[in-house]
Amino acid sequence: xxxxxxxxxxxxxxxxxxxxxxSRISHLKRLSYITMKxxxxxxxxxxxxxxxxxxxxCATSNVNPPEARANTGYVDFHAEAATDLCWEVTRFDERGQxxxxxxxxxxxxxxxxxxxxxxxxxxxxxVTFLNRVITQPAEVELExxxxxxxxxxxxxxxxxxxxxxxxxxxxxxxxxxxxxxxTKIDSDETAMYRLSAxxxxxxxxxxxxxxxxxx
Numbered sequence: 468x469x470x471x472x473x474x475x476x477x478x479x480x481x482x483x484x485x486x487x488x489x490s491r492i493s494h495l496k497r498l499s500y501i502t503m504k505x506x507x508x509x510x511x512x513x514x515x516x517x518x519x520x521x522x523x524x525c526a527t528s529n530v531n532p533p534e535a536r537a538n539t540g541y542v543d544f545h546a547e548a549a550t551d552l553c554w555e556v557t558r559f560d561e562r563g564q565x566x567x568x569x570x571x572x573x574x575x576x577x578x579x580x581x582x583x584x585x586x587x588x589x590x591x592x593x594v595t596f597l598n599r600v601i602t603q604p605a606e607v608e609l610e611x612x613x614x615x616x617x618x619x620x621x622x623x624x625x626x627x628x629x630x631x632x633x634x635x636x637x638x639x640x641x642x643x644x645x646x647x648x649x650t651k652i653d654s655d656e657t658a659m660y661r662l663s664a665x666x667x668x669x670x671x672x673x674x675x676x677x678x679x680x681x682x
Contacts, residue, residue, distance in 0.1 A: 540611035579682035
């Protein structure tokens with residue numbers, strides 16, 4: 468029997484990472500557990516507790532249809548420099564007076580563009596990155612137009628450094644049948660970033676490869 472648990476300590480805060488799944492199999496009254504690949508990513512600190520919700524999916528996905536769909540507008544998020552960014556976008560809900568996640572993924576967009584579809588109208592969006600330590604996410608208000616793309620450039624500004632300590636605990640049997648626990652601790656100095664976002668005027672819809680900021 469084997470299971471793995473990873474924890475992250477940033478500036479003294481102990482934050483368990485629960486991005487692993489356990490599959491239970493019952494056969495002839497014997498139990499075994501299979502631990503899937505764990506997630507060990509650094510994210511904006513207040514969002515760490517919400518990572519367990521990723522398994523439920525997101526409201527939209529990174530899209531790139533050949534033509535714009537009816538009654539749909541699009542937002543292209545792109546960053547100035549890094550291409551390995553893992554994006555998370557939330558939208559402000561006027562009724563609930565809170566932000567709700569519309570996109571979150573640990574895989575960076577292959578072309579450097581995160582394209583999300585929204586109904587036409589005014590939207591207040593917040594952006595952060597899951598694999599960076601973010602001190603302040605970016606917010607932007609957009610008037611999304613039907614059949615058009617609103618480009619949004621997100622900039623990262625260094626805001627100091629912090630020590631990030633990751634702790635990995637492994638429990639399981641040995642070759643001789645004994646059970647034990649092994650703990651591995653790593654500590655690194657990591658840059659922190661403050662985000663800002665700037666929207667450009669909406670443009671006619673085109674596939675990502677034709678956009679000037681595509682990589």
